[in-house]
Each structure stands twice: as C-alpha cells, then as structure tokens.
Amino acid sequence: MSEHLVEYVLRISLLLVFLTVAASCRPRKEQSDQRPQVAHLLPSSSQGWTERSASHTYSGLALSDYINGGAEAYLAYGFRELAVREFQNTSGSRLTVEIYEMDRPENAYGIYSTDSAGEHWPVGADASYGNGLLRFWKGPYFVRILCWPPAASAESVVRQTGEKVANAISAESKKPDILKLLPETDILPDSVCYFHRQTSLNSIRFLSEDNLLRLADDVEALTWEQRIREKDGDTNTLRQMVIRYPLETTAAAAYEDFRKQFLKVENSAGPNPERNVPVVIQMPDQSFAGVALSSPWLMIILDAPSYESASHALLQTESRLTGLPTPGKDNGP
Amino acid sequence: MTPVYHDEPTSVKLTRRAFLKDAALGATGAALGLTGCSPFAEAGHTPVPRAELPQGKSRVVLIREEEAFDADGMPHEERVEEILQRAMLELTGESTGEAAWSNFFKPEDIVGVKINVMMTPTSPELSRSVARGIMKAGVAEQNIILWDRNDAGYGLTGATVRDTKPGYDSKSLSRIVTEKATALVNVPGTKVHWLAGIGVALKNWVGAITNINVTDIGAVYKIHGDSCAECASIPAIPAIREKCRLVVVDALRPLFHGGPQVNPRYLWPYGGILVATDPVAADAVCMRILETKRREFKGGDWPINPPPKHVFLAEEKYRLGHANMDKIELVRLGWQEGMLV
Known part of the structure; x- marks a missing residue:
C-alpha cells in the first residue's frame, strides 16, 4: 500500500469517526426540530368567543414577564417556551389558553404533578379540571386552559378547547x-x-x-x-x-x-x-x-x-x- | 435491614429564631463579600432599618362583607367602598371620611398607589375606592397615580388603564417612588406564594424595582434566595419606607395555595379588606388567615411552604413593624362567620 493510499484511508477513517460522533450528538436536536412551534398548537378560535389579543410567546427566563415570581416553578422542569392566547365572550369572561413546552415529556408530567387535584378528565395523558381551570399534559407540553370568571358554559368550552389542543399534539407521553x-x-x-x-x-x-x-x-x-x-x-x-x-x-x-x-x-x-x-x-x-x-x-x-x-x-x-x-x-x- | 432507631430527639424543627439567625448571618456574610449574594447591592438603593420597632401595638382593621360580590362573581364596588370607609374610620378614630383620609394625605400631595396587577391582582373596584378616598383628603384626581412595575395610570381610570411608562431611576427603583410621588399607599392582593410563602404588603414593593431575576445572578436586588427573605429589604428602602403612609390589603378573594399563578380551586370569597399603617402587622394577620384556611381545606395540618421568612425578617432585621400577634391590635368588623383569625 502506497503512503498516499494509507493517508487516504486514514483520512476517510477519521471522517467516518467524525461523522459518527456528530450523528450521535444530533438526535436530540432533530427531535426538537421536529416539534411544532408551540404557538401553532394554540387554537385559532373557540365557538362564541372572540380573540381578545394577539398570541404571545415567552422563552426561557423571559417567562418571568408573564408569571412574575412564578416562573421558577416552570424553569425547574426544563421550560423552553410558552404560547398564550386569550379569548373573551360577550359577558366579559376570559378564556386563556397557555401551552408550556418543556424539554421532555417526563418534565411535562412533572409540572402537571405539582397540582393534579380536581376532576380527572380524559384529555391528553392526564388532566384535572375544577373551578374553570383545566390542566393537562401530553408529550413535552403542559397546558392550562382557564375560563374566568367562570361562565355558564365554562366547563364545555374548556373541555372542547382542551380536546382541540390535545388532538393537535402527536408526541409520545412518557411518564418518569x-x-x-x-x-x-x-x-x-x-x-x-x-x-x-x-x-x-x-x-x-x-x-x-x-x-x-x-x-x-x-x-x-x-x-x-x-x-x-x-x-x-x-x-x-x-x-x-x-x-x-x-x-x-x-x-x-x-x-x-x-x-x-x-x-x-x-x-x-x-x-x-x-x-x-x-x-x-x-x-x-x-x-x-x-x-x-x-x-x-x-x-x-x-x-x-x-x-x-x-x-x-x-x-x-x-x-x-x-x-x-x-x-x-x-x-x- | 432493620432501621436503627435513635431515641434521642434532637432539636431540628425549624424555629422562627433559628431561620432568622441564618438569614441575618447570610446577609452579614454577604455584606462582607463572603457569599456574593448581598441584598445591599451597590447598584441599588440601600435598605435602612428603622431605628426601633413601632411603639405599642400596631392596629390592623379587618372588615368583611358577606355580599362583597355581585351575581357575576365580580366585586360589588359600592359595597367595597363602603367597607373601606368603615375600616378607615375605625383605623383613625375619625367620624368622617374626609377627616380619616386627611390623617394620611394633604391636598398638595401627589399620591402613588402601588397596586398589584400580576396573577392575583388588586381588584380595580378596590383601587378606585382607594383613589376616591384619597380624593376626600383634597388630593386632585390627576395627582393620584395607580401603578405596578412600569405601567402607570392617573386617577380613577388608572385602576384599569395604565399606559404611562414612569421608568426607573439609576438605582432601579420606580421614578414614581423617587421623583413623582410625595406619598405612597400600598394596595396588594393576598396570596400564598410558591417561593416566598406569602405575597401581601411587604412583597408588593418588589413590583417597584427592576433588574431582578429568579436566579439573582447579575440582579441589582438579590431577593430570591432563602425563600425570598430579603423581600423585606425593599420596603426598608428609605424612599419607600418614609413615603408609604397606609396599607390597604385586598382580601376580597385571597389565594390560599399555589400562587402566584392562580388555580381558582384555591380562591375563596373571603370578602375582606385590611387597613393598617404597619405592613408587617398586615402581613402577619393575612398569614394567619391563609394558614387557617389551608388547615380548614385540608382537614388537618397544612403549613405554608416555604415559611414566609420575609415577614419575620421585616420585624427582626428591618424593624418595619410587628409580626407577633401579641403586638397587634386586630379589630374585626363586619361579617364574622369564617373570619379565620
């Protein structure tokens, strides 16, 4: 084998090693990139309710701008991004949809588990409802849907909205x-x-x-x-x-x-x-x-x-x- | 393997004095540069403890209205204003609203009303009632500023519309405190707080500063460590401490678990307002109401976690008022059932 051939083989080998290492580092990012933008999971409408304001998103530490003093609760579970959209009805009730993207499904379950009391509904992987608030998780997402002050139709509109969001999420829901x-x-x-x-x-x-x-x-x-x-x-x-x-x-x-x-x-x-x-x-x-x-x-x-x-x-x-x-x-x- | 039983009980329960000692040492160490976590950041205003605790007992008036809410569950503004008026008369011993509010404000004052607009916000109905009370002292409506963080509004409309940006001074404190207002009123909501134990009057001043964050890294005011104990340092900033003349606590619908983010499951229509001049005493009374409500809800012991250290630190380190109920004269008016304190 000539020196050139040896050098060629070595270079190819090094390249293959590099590509293998690089590939082994990529799956998490690919998985992340495959996720839909959180804001795309927000419902665009809800029957009888009009959009109150444009949707907002908050990433990382900027969550404090939305939940001043309460962001740490989410940051402790690998929080990535929040998307929020608000609706209102003619009697002044507001319907707030919050979708929190965590780094992995186990952490979406984790933030859900901090307060899972309420009536358990078959929405997402686990859900609890009470007093106008639905909380559920599915895949790497934790969702809160709040109707406040509670309207007569609160329960049904919250359930329908929750099912709509849950159906839009296709990710696997893996518990720890x-x-x-x-x-x-x-x-x-x-x-x-x-x-x-x-x-x-x-x-x-x-x-x-x-x-x-x-x-x-x-x-x-x-x-x-x-x-x-x-x-x-x-x-x-x-x-x-x-x-x-x-x-x-x-x-x-x-x-x-x-x-x-x-x-x-x-x-x-x-x-x-x-x-x-x-x-x-x-x-x-x-x-x-x-x-x-x-x-x-x-x-x-x-x-x-x-x-x-x-x-x-x-x-x-x-x-x-x-x-x-x-x-x-x-x-x- | 059978666990080894040690029968010598040792004192490990967290005592108020023990954790205050820790907190004080932490602050001292920080001031000496030992921890790098000083609440006395050079870039911010320096809190200055009062020379001594208030003499005698601190008077707190707690008044409740059974019909505080209308059919839609919203606070009934007329009734809210009525009970606020009764509470102010009781607090001051005056016989008219004009005289009562004139105990605290002069017609030439510019009054900053520090409300809370995040999560469990101050009810606009109460904010407007406070503004109308201040006007009884002869203060012009346009000289009343209702604000939280960097959003301010003037007069009665400020309860709901806050489109002015007052900004902050070079030490990250609201210009309303340092430049605009000659007098301040503290009008917080009432909640159990995930990081601080409770969030009522003392913690409400955190909304008057900027350049803070939950990690305290690079923050001008490092208040989040140690269960937010150093929240107590903010109302000890002289510009706040010397200008704040009155505390009006919105306990119409307090949050007894999980705050600041609201799960309505933990709200209840308490229908209460507290008025006081001692913010520590107001917090101490609210803390007991919240503790009792939690016990009642759970049907057993359910302590506030973490313990609200800042309330005790405000007394022991900054001497802002009394946290000890023996030093508080609590006047209970109105609806008595379910008073919880």
Whole structure:
C-alpha cells in the first residue's frame, strides 16, 4: 500500500469517526426540530368567543414577564417556551389558553404533578379540571386552559378547547420510570409529585434552606403521601420521598447531610457506626422521620406516626427498587 | 435491614429564631463579600432599618362583607367602598371620611398607589375606592397615580388603564417612588406564594424595582434566595419606607395555595379588606388567615411552604413593624362567620 493510499484511508477513517460522533450528538436536536412551534398548537378560535389579543410567546427566563415570581416553578422542569392566547365572550369572561413546552415529556408530567387535584378528565395523558381551570399534559407540553370568571358554559368550552389542543399534539407521553416505585395502594389522591430542584421540594414540604438532598436538574425525585393503618386500627398518613442520583457519591453525600443536619444523627449506629444503614428517629414534633440509602437511591420518610410505620415504609420502598434502571449501570438519566 | 432507631430527639424543627439567625448571618456574610449574594447591592438603593420597632401595638382593621360580590362573581364596588370607609374610620378614630383620609394625605400631595396587577391582582373596584378616598383628603384626581412595575395610570381610570411608562431611576427603583410621588399607599392582593410563602404588603414593593431575576445572578436586588427573605429589604428602602403612609390589603378573594399563578380551586370569597399603617402587622394577620384556611381545606395540618421568612425578617432585621400577634391590635368588623383569625 502506497503512503498516499494509507493517508487516504486514514483520512476517510477519521471522517467516518467524525461523522459518527456528530450523528450521535444530533438526535436530540432533530427531535426538537421536529416539534411544532408551540404557538401553532394554540387554537385559532373557540365557538362564541372572540380573540381578545394577539398570541404571545415567552422563552426561557423571559417567562418571568408573564408569571412574575412564578416562573421558577416552570424553569425547574426544563421550560423552553410558552404560547398564550386569550379569548373573551360577550359577558366579559376570559378564556386563556397557555401551552408550556418543556424539554421532555417526563418534565411535562412533572409540572402537571405539582397540582393534579380536581376532576380527572380524559384529555391528553392526564388532566384535572375544577373551578374553570383545566390542566393537562401530553408529550413535552403542559397546558392550562382557564375560563374566568367562570361562565355558564365554562366547563364545555374548556373541555372542547382542551380536546382541540390535545388532538393537535402527536408526541409520545412518557411518564418518569421512577413512578414504578409507587405502592399499588394507599397513596393519597393527587399527592404524587415528580421534581428535580430544591425550590420545588420546599414548596411541597419545607426541609431546609440548605440543599441537604443535593437536588439538581440531573437528579430525579418523587414524593407522595401514603395512608398508614396502625396496629391499633387507627389510620394515619406519612410522606415518602425517593431520589435517584446520577452518581453514587452524590447519593452518599446527600444521605450523610440529611442524616446529620436534618435528623441530627451523627452516626448511623451509635458507637459502632455502620455506614448507610437506615435510620429512623422521633422528631421534636413527635412524628417519625427516616432515611435509607441504596446507592444511587435515597429513600426518606417524613411525618410518620410511629417508628414501625416509618421503618415498614422504608423497607417496602427499598424492596421495589429492584428492576429499575440505575444511572451509569443501565439507561438511567 | 432493620432501621436503627435513635431515641434521642434532637432539636431540628425549624424555629422562627433559628431561620432568622441564618438569614441575618447570610446577609452579614454577604455584606462582607463572603457569599456574593448581598441584598445591599451597590447598584441599588440601600435598605435602612428603622431605628426601633413601632411603639405599642400596631392596629390592623379587618372588615368583611358577606355580599362583597355581585351575581357575576365580580366585586360589588359600592359595597367595597363602603367597607373601606368603615375600616378607615375605625383605623383613625375619625367620624368622617374626609377627616380619616386627611390623617394620611394633604391636598398638595401627589399620591402613588402601588397596586398589584400580576396573577392575583388588586381588584380595580378596590383601587378606585382607594383613589376616591384619597380624593376626600383634597388630593386632585390627576395627582393620584395607580401603578405596578412600569405601567402607570392617573386617577380613577388608572385602576384599569395604565399606559404611562414612569421608568426607573439609576438605582432601579420606580421614578414614581423617587421623583413623582410625595406619598405612597400600598394596595396588594393576598396570596400564598410558591417561593416566598406569602405575597401581601411587604412583597408588593418588589413590583417597584427592576433588574431582578429568579436566579439573582447579575440582579441589582438579590431577593430570591432563602425563600425570598430579603423581600423585606425593599420596603426598608428609605424612599419607600418614609413615603408609604397606609396599607390597604385586598382580601376580597385571597389565594390560599399555589400562587402566584392562580388555580381558582384555591380562591375563596373571603370578602375582606385590611387597613393598617404597619405592613408587617398586615402581613402577619393575612398569614394567619391563609394558614387557617389551608388547615380548614385540608382537614388537618397544612403549613405554608416555604415559611414566609420575609415577614419575620421585616420585624427582626428591618424593624418595619410587628409580626407577633401579641403586638397587634386586630379589630374585626363586619361579617364574622369564617373570619379565620
């Protein structure tokens, strides 16, 4: 083989490697580009309602111009763009359609899960309605349709508009796989919330200003309230939290911080500390709280009525971890 | 593996004093350049605590009207104005509206009325009632400016039409505060707030500044960290603190969960207005109303999350007023059922 031929083959090989690498980096962008413009999903009309103003879009941090003080709730779920259109009827009611595009379906589910209470309707992937407001998610989109003040026709116009928007969205609605950790029974209605950031947690259950749990955009967390049946027949509730970290070291550090700073337990097993054993403690308000590490997973119990209920809940959740993807080992985030 | 039970309860519950200590230390550290997160940004106005807390108890008048809304669910303007008038008489001890409003304003004043137009807005019906009250003190209608952020309107029409851009001074504070108004009135809505705990009188002044953002990065006023505790610093800016003479809180239809974005499921027709001169006391009373409503709705304990630190910081750090209910004289008038406080 001549030197020229060798050089030629090397160049072709390098080009192929470059193209392969470049191609492997592209799918996300292609996926993004395939999405319709958010504003194109807005309904152009609604029967009996006239458009009040032109549609508006807000991208990234500019969301604060629309929801001053509330934008962070969306930014915590990979917010990309919002499109809004307002209609009004002859009696002065307004119909506001807001379509929020998030970075992925799991985050559209996440922002929906922050408040899913209401009458559940078959619109999109999940929907709840009450007092003139319909909230639903489908694909990477979270949608709010509000009729205010509630007109006599509010329910039907909101439903029709919601169905129109949902039908315009063809994307797949993938829920976070961490939801597989939920128990099959005894979850309090509408208490499940999927989140990433400390600000989201603190608006659900305030723990600390310090980010003890090392929450971040690449961390997946799930919380729910669960009904507990005590031995004496009493029914009570507790809050559970399960967190999946991208790195085992982060999970271990979060375990240490939570145990030491929230539970105030310096060593996990008294004079002969064994790292990472589950810990349950009675808090000053007499409730029980606990933590267990099964790296890269962290499980937390709060507001439990007894040591037994907290321990039982921790162990039950840990037993469900089997089979879920682990970051770095499987196809986790 | 059986969880290890530790039977030595330790003090981990967040106490008011503990978190205020943290907040104060955070601010001190920031001022020393330790955290890079100072609310005392060089580019902005410096908040100055009052020399001392108000002497004696702070008077807050809470008045409610059962028929505050018309058949369409909109505030009934005449009734709103009527209860505002009653509340002002009670607050001042005067026997006429003219005398009551003249306690706060002189005919030559230019009055800036800081309303809230985002999400849970101040009701235009109440904004107009406040403007008419100010006019009873002899202030000309065109000298009353109703505004939020950079949108202002003059006189009664300012309640709904705000097409003037007053702009901001070089330190990112509304020119209405620094240049135009000789007196200010704070007329906020009432809501539970996702980042700050609650958003009532103290937080309403955030709408008077610019160059802020949720990350605080590059912001002139860094108020979003620590559950927005340093929102309390804004009403401590001398230009605001010295000019603001009255607080009128719109509690006609408060939002008890999930704000600032509104889910009507969490609005209720409370039909209330609060008047006070102490913004911290007004916030403290609203906080208790919201806490009680949440407990009632849930049928059990449902604390406001995150805790509204800025209300306590306003008392302990900036001495703007009383957050302790023992230091508040609460006068309850009108519709008593469901008062919640």
